[in-house]
Amino acid sequence: MAKQPRRPSGPVRRNKAAPAERFPPRKPPKKTVKVVFDAPAPEPDEPRTFRLGVIAGATPGKWIDAWKERMPRVPLELVPVEIAGQRSAIDEVDAALVRLPVADDDGLHVIALYDERPVVVASVDSHLLAAEELTVADLEGEVVIRLVDDPFGALEFPGTVAASFAALPTEEAIATAASGVGIVIVPMSLARLHHRKDADYRVLADGPTSTVALAWPRERTTADVDTFVGIVRGRTANSSR
Incomplete structure (x- = not known):
């Protein structure tokens, strides 16, 4: 009777695959081609004011x-x-x-x-400043100084008297009113712009707005x-x- 081949008593060793077989080589990455366009640079804004x-x-x-x-x-x-x-x-x-x-x-x-609300500018000694607010009726008999650059278009106020002298620039008119010669009616911003210690103003409640x-x-x-x-x-x- 033919003898059977003897089996090894230890663990069976298997042939390990070569690294190249276990991990096949990767394909090289594709090269990225960057396309540059020769676009003209934007022109700067022209200097202006x-x-x-x-x-x-x-x-x-x-x-x-x-x-x-x-x-x-x-x-x-x-x-x-x-x-x-x-x-x-x-x-x-x-x-x-x-x-x-x-x-x-x-x-x-x-x-x-x-x-803008209208105001009456007068000398700090004027009786008009005793009130917190004025109406056109309160101005009866008052001398109104006219303005060269009148924001109200030379509007006349009933019961008032126009100054006998020529119209004045706003700043000069307010200085004249501060001396007690008359009053000036202007938008509030102009009274504040030309503010003086010897003059003050009161809102003219029923006067024209600007x-x-x-x-x-x-x-x-x-x-x-x-x-x-x-x-x-x-x-x-x-x-x-």
Whole structure:
């Protein structure tokens, strides 16, 4: 009887696969080709200045601060404007803060901003200052000093007397009223602008208001003008129109 082959008594060893067989070689990564286009560099903005006309007494401070923050590369220049010449002045600036009405405004965009209350400016010794508030009836017999640049359009007040001398600039008129010669009726901002220790003012409750507005030529609604309009209207930099 043929002998059976003897089995090994120890553990059976198996041939281990070579590392190359266990982990086949990876394919080399594909090379990424970066395509560069020769696009022209954007041209810088042309240097420019935004010119804002401002009527006496207007207070554009908060709008100017917002402009500087939003348009740091475009300086804002304030241009003084007189009421008598405000219509022609609008054509010389980008936009202007004016007092309504504006003559011949068909060619303008006009946005009313706020109304100013009228006040009576008088000497600190005037009996008018004894009241906390005045009415037109309280002014009966008073001498009213006329203004060269009258914000109320030379409006007459019943019962008052027009000064016998020529109209004066606002600051000079208030100085004259402080001497006790008469009274001056102006929007409150002008009384504050030309404040004096020897004069004070009281609100004229039933007097005419003065409306401050933003105006600019219709044919010149530029991107800068639109930005300023947005600031005035309270739009943020990310707001849509």
